[in-house]
Amino acid sequence: MKKEETVILVVDDDKEIREGIRIYLTQDEYQVLEASNGEEALKVIKEQEVHLIIMDIMMPGLDGIQATRSIRKTNNVPILMLSAKNEDIDKISGLQVGADDYLTKPFSPMELLARVKSMLRRYFTLGEFDKVASEGILELNGLRLDTHAKTMVVDEREVSLTKTEFKIVELLMSHPGRVFSIDDIYESVWEEPSFNSDNTVSVHIRKIREKIESNPKQPKYLKVVWGIGYKMEK
Template sequence: MDKYNILVVDDDREIVSAIAIYLENEGMHVVKAYDGLEALEAVAQGNIHLIVMDIMMPKLDGMKATMRLREENNIPIILLSAKSEDTDKILGLNMGADDYITKPFNPLELIARVKSQLRRYVKLGTLPQEQPDEEILRSGGLVMDCRSKTVTVDGEPVKLTPIELKITELLLRNQNRVFSIDEIYERVWNEPSFAPENTVAVHIRRIREKIEINPKDPKYLKVVWGIGYKIEKL
């Protein structure tokens, strides 16, 4: 792929212009939008590979836009906000965002996070594995096709975000092995873990809501209290 198309969404045009300069200097093509509705239109019209989007915007805010996008699309979404409280980060992740950056941000950090998300989106399945690559992974009725990056449960398709796919693939490739929160974060996010508990827990909960009949009594994705998570071999 020669050039990535990055959608930058913020009602502050100066911020959009500044982010565009950083991304274009890295060889990326930037599509600009100034509210959530324009973001939805841009995604519908073009081949967007990643979205950087502010939360507080007119017409349709970043949280609601993320929810709308997640109904049909798995494009990585990085949310921007002046708020730094954990509750806001968790809410953004619950809405379907893949990452969260607090304003003001370091341009180098933004670029690093964009590149990290693009690597996962374009090259899902590149994380180190203990077992040889397999094209079809299954545990009972839970099946992942690693070629098409699709997941089904009892034959019914399940839509997972790129991060959710990475976590599910990691656990499916290593069934019955318990992964700690730190290890999941480092293996999936490809960076050292710094207080990753909330981030990992939110994604685990979202996966359960999608693959389990009763998320409170999971059949596949199990917690091993005080240690971590696993997918059982069924």
């Protein structure tokens, strides 16, 4: 997609911050929409296609965490979280509900644009990846998963996975680089609310690593993001 066709939604209750970000992005030829809170953001997303969201965390009414959680129920658009606080708890909360990246205010225009370009590149690449996935084949860094035949090959070596292990690998390979919390994995794979599921998911992750990693203690494919969750390395 051409840059001038790319639509970015900026969500922040501070008008000056929204206008500043809009200036940075429009100068780089992106289309920009604005919303002052989570409720407005949800309305915009329903009315038109958005390719990336820049979302402030602290807002009156529906805040950034709540809005992101709602968006993630139906939409996989990349979300860049903004916060005036340089605290790990904000970062973890944002990533756990489905944000893709995190930026602390104040930030430089160059850093913002670099994050935006990187996230959009991953997003549009994943669009092609999902097209391949719909045909039943997922391939990533020497891993090959056939979702129709339910088989997996690691560096030309066929690996036998249980039904649950296969679902976990399929979830992670379908979204390379995205971090999934333990609750995300449990609710997606077991299809029920997560409750004290840490050990259940961890045991399955360990078994998967033993099957696909040459050295499970130093995994090449299935990585942990400490305090947040797991991802399949891009």
